[in-house]
Amino acid sequence: MPGSSIRLGLIVILTLSTFYIIGTKGDSLSDLESTIITHGGQVLRVTDPQYKKAAGLWNPAIQIWPSLILRPAIYDDVALALSTLYSLNAPVRIMGGRHSYGAYCSHEGVVLDSALLKNIIINWQDQTVTMQAGVIWSEVYTALEGSEYVVIGGLCPTVGVVGYTMGGGYNSMYTRSFGLASDNVLSFTVALYNGSITTASSTINPDLYWALRGGGGGNFGYVLEMTHKIHQINATKLPFGQLLFFNVTWVNHGDFTAVLRNWLTFLKEVADVDTRISFDVIVIVAPENSIVMMYGSFNGPQADFNPVFDPWLSKNPKPDFFNMQNYTLTDIIRVVGVPNNPFPTEQRQHIVSAMAINITDAMLDVILEPQPNSTSGVFQVMDIIYLHNSNKDKNTAWPFSDISFDIAPGFVWSKAEDDPLAIDVSERWLQRLRNAAAPTQSIVGAYLNYIDPYLPDWQTMYYRNHWERLREINTKWDPTWYFRFPQGIPPNNQRSNMKTLKNMKMI
Known part of the structure; x- marks a missing residue:
């Protein structure tokens, strides 16, 4: 009997302790929520009208619904939220623009959303x-x-x-x-x-x-x-923060390899040492229409443009379209068609990245492959960003001061049932590019901001040494x-x- 009494007493103590802990957690969280609301912040759960928009991510291929979204309006409430949640052993994610390609800004638990910190x-x-x-x-x-x-x-x-x-x-x-x-x-x-x-x-x-x-x-x-x-x-001698923006385009040419080789020669001979010149190159190779479109900027006087660019632009195959405008960054965003409000979008997306020291002929063969699977609904848009000599401060954690290009195609599709196929197509493409670059060790990493949840060697690809x-x-x-x-x-x-x-x- 004494043993039974002891066991009964222990059960009572453990039960009361459990209720106390649960109550303490509930009180702490309730106090946190009340404080955030009192100071102009928001607390959102799935039943709240604003919840769905707040939880929605840029890429519909990945969607997660947090149990709780906290939006502090002042720094003290961010500090209170972290200290409270940490004491409760409750994991958090930090949400900003909601563009994380791996959805790492969200999870099924508590999300601390920065949406109200707008100064x-x-x-x-x-x-x-x-x-x-x-x-x-x-x-x-x-x-x-x-x-x-x-x-x-x-x-x-x-x-x-x-x-x-x-x-x-x-x-x-x-x-x-x-x-x-x-x-x-x-x-x-x-x-x-x-x-x-x-x-x-x-x-x-x-x-x-x-x-x-x-x-x-x-x-x-x-x-x-x-x-x-x-x-x-x-x-640049242009008004209001403008710079010279240009578009050079080739359409349905039989030799896109020559187009890109001419461009790479121009970079090596001219642009690598002239940091006024920037490029963002779009390549689409499709059965009906193929295109190489080069958006670029020249951060200098317009009078300097022609002497610098004419030797390249006069080479065959000559572009089908060439245009120059004086634009601000807002103008450029409008012209390149980047959406101002991408939430929600029907396109499901995955972007892979290869930070490259150079682009070899073997890599060009992969870059200029036809669409990966024309019957699958998976569509590829190649994006090559020219970055030679762009890192001005070498004393940072950015590990790519030696690279010249980010080769970053986007793969888009529309149906959720195609998710496994689309991911497989995109990752296999990346592996083919890496294989092509392997003999010259031209690819040295991947761009962290195009975070790839399927990248096996991400530690060295993102951060190197x-x-x-x-x-x-x-x-x-x-x-x-x-x-x-x-x-x-x-x-x-x-x-x-x-x-x-x-x-x-x-x-």
């Missing part, structure tokens, strides 16, 4: 712009419109400023002149896993500053705001690996897999 401050005297975490690039471009200044941001205007910058962030029109987004950050304000807020700059926490500039969005902490340099471009240093830094700033996700950077006491996630409790 933009331009300091014209210091030539800087400070942007909060919820800002997207179109809002920055609007703020700079009509001035002589540009900022290094994404051509897709709905991309979030923070994630873009932490992945390196190139702009195919301005980066060769002014560097990557990560080169242009002067300081970060960061909320850490335990809710404390710190600053990272070249003089304050320089290790964190180094890592955040190209070391990957979602790692290390929640970036609340950043200050970037802006650049005056009136050296910076991987171990990034792990050391994350060990210092996020020792329990609270900001974790697939393909996240683990501290030294963790492995880069998701097994430990299964042991974490979800709210």
